[in-house]
Amino acid sequence: MMAAQDPQRRLWNERVELMSHDEMRALQLSRLQRQVAYNHAHSPYYRERLDAAGIAPRDISSFDDFTHVPLMDKVEHRRVQEESLVRHGTPFALLACAPREKIVRVSATSGTTGMPTLYTLTAHDVAVVNEMHARKYWRAGIRPGHVMVQALSLSMFTGGLPLSQGIQHLGACVVPVGIEGGTQRVLDFAHLTRPDALIATPSFGQYLIEQCPTLTGKPANELGFRWFFCAGEPGGGNPGLRRLLADGFDAKVFDHTGGGHAFHGISCDESPDEYKGMHFTSEDHCLLELVDPHTHAPIALAEGAVGEMVFTFLDWEGGPFMRYALGDLIQVWTKPCSCGMPGLRFKIVGRTDDMLIIKGVNLYPEAIRQVLMGFAPRVTGSFRIRLREPGPKVVPPLHLRIEHGPDLAQADLPELEAQLQTRMRSELRVAPLIEWLAPGILPREAHKTKFIEIVGDVGH
Ligand SMILES: [Zn+2]
Numbered sequence: 001m002m003a004a005q006d007p008q009r010r011l012w013n014e015r016v017e018l019m020s021h022d023e024m025r026a027l028q029l030s031r032l033q034r035q036v037a038y039n040h041a042h043s044p045y046y047r048e049r050l051d052a053a054g055i056a057p058r059d060i061s062s063f064d065d066f067t068h069v070p071l072m073d074k075v076e077h078r079r080v081q082e083e084s085l086v087r088h089g090t091p092f093a094l095l096a097c098a099p100r101e102k103i104v105r106v107s108a109t110s111g112t113t114g115m116p117t118l119y120t121l122t123a124h125d126v127a128v129v130n131e132m133h134a135r136k137y138w139r140a141g142i143r144p145g146h147v148m149v150q151a152l153s154l155s156m157f158t159g160g161l162p163l164s165q166g167i168q169h170l171g172a173c174v175v176p177v178g179i180e181g182g183t184q185r186v187l188d189f190a191h192l193t194r195p196d197a198l199i200a201t202p203s204f205g206q207y208l209i210e211q212c213p214t215l216t217g218k219p220a221n222e223l224g225f226r227w228f229f230c231a232g233e234p235g236g237g238n239p240g241l242r243r244l245l246a247d248g249f250d251a252k253v254f255d256h257t258g259g260g261h262a263f264h265g266i267s268c269d270e271s272p273d274e275y276k277g278m279h280f281t282s283e284d285h286c287l288l289e290l291v292d293p294h295t296h297a298p299i300a301l302a303e304g305a306v307g308e309m310v311f312t313f314l315d316w317e318g319g320p321f322m323r324y325a326l327g328d329l330i331q332v333w334t335k336p337c338s339c340g341m342p343g344l345r346f347k348i349v350g351r352t353d354d355m356l357i358i359k360g361v362n363l364y365p366e367a368i369r370q371v372l373m374g375f376a377p378r379v380t381g382s383f384r385i386r387l388r389e390p391g392p393k394v395v396p397p398l399h400l401r402i403e404h405g406p407d408l409a410q411a412d413l414p415e416l417e418a419q420l421q422t423r424m425r426s427e428l429r430v431a432p433l434i435e436w437l438a439p440g441i442l443p444r445e446a447h448k449t450k451f452i453e454i455v456g457d458v459g460h
Pocket of ligand 1: 267268276279337338341
């Protein structure tokens with residue numbers, strides 16, 4: 001969208017990214033009204049939903065009015081795709097708004113069981129996604145001439161081709177090595193292409209740091225990366241893990257989100273130990289709302305508020321999502337950030353479907369990882385929650401399997417365990433049963449790590 005950028009400028013699209021809050025809200029509202037009318041006119045599904053709720057597009061005169069539109073989630077999305085296949089012989093017919101000849105890309109969400117949920121894009125939507133990727137990497141300091149190794153699953157996943165294209169749109173050079181060829185291949189290309197930046201899940205980054213000396217004969221901080229971009233997992237917001245990645249690669253660590261759709265954000269890196277969340281970089285293309293995960297009642301976007309994230313695409317032609325609840329719990333901050341970068345900030349707190357309830361206390365795997373990382377290097381940070389049956393209700397005690405660090409003597413385990421128990425009780429209000437594992441026992445996953453294992457389903 002923007003051409004011929006001055007490499008000195010701080011933001012990719014200053015006109016939009018520096019917009020005042022009031023101006024941005026006005027732009028969002030006018031785009032929202034237009035989008036709802038478009039969705040109603042072009043998607044049989046949305047028309048049915050809006051009509052059933054007694055809402056006509058012209059009724060939307062404020063953001064409040066819009067909160068009466070019913071939510072949609074992945075289960076509903078799959079159901080609509082299935083119904084569409086049965087009734088029309090294509091998964092897109094009910095939801096997609098653009099005619100078939102305008103759809104140029106289909107992406108899918110990752111790591112879920114059952115039918116993948118599809119994102120459909122026109123050339124206009126592809127340009128929007130490219131613009132969003134460019135905004136994020138530009139803020140982090142990536143410029144034409146920089147080489148970025150993309151070590152994420154490339155297969156259909158929204159962190160695959162859409163991300164590669166976004167990097168090219170900015171004018172930087174992408175090495176889309178993927179993870180399908182294994183760790184050695186990633187390291188070979190890191191050596192061969194002399195890259196500046198690595199994009200990977202924090203878990204895979206940690207694994208590369210562990211494996212690099214064995215596989216290449218040198219530590220990971222000699223690979224030459226100056227940036228590590230965390231993707232695909234909430235671990236990029238975990239200070240212990242950020243410190244480990246920063247030291248391991250001798251790189252700045254950024255957390256970012258947004259693959260093939262309109263919701264994007266990137267953290268501001270000052271120190272790996274202080275995480276201020278991700279700045280929301282696509283407000284002009286995506287309306288963000290928070291709702292209570294149980295009652296779905298709206299929660300105001302106020303400083304420090306926590307709720308389930310709901311988003312609505314504001315300028316989308318293909319399959320626009322409207323009040324889509326993706327199952328992510330986030331916390332938001334509206335006050336200006338000390339980094340000086342504009343925009344509302346958010347942090348991913350956990351997945352609503354990962355939530356465990358132990359004696360009335362809500363617990364997320366990410367919160368356990370956060371506590372654990374405070375004990376590195378006495379622990380590796382890898383762990384599993386072992387359940388006898390699927391959650392969210394857990395009969396105590398919570399069974400944790402935790403890897404201790406490679407240099408920890410067996411005799412020091414009881415003291416470590418006592419300290420860990422104290423911290424878990426004070427920060428998470430749980431008293432787990434801890435099973436210690438040797439370092440490196442648990443499989444490292446390049447994609448999304450499944451922290452919960454169900455007995456009888458162990459080893460996946
Ligand atoms: Zn900031």
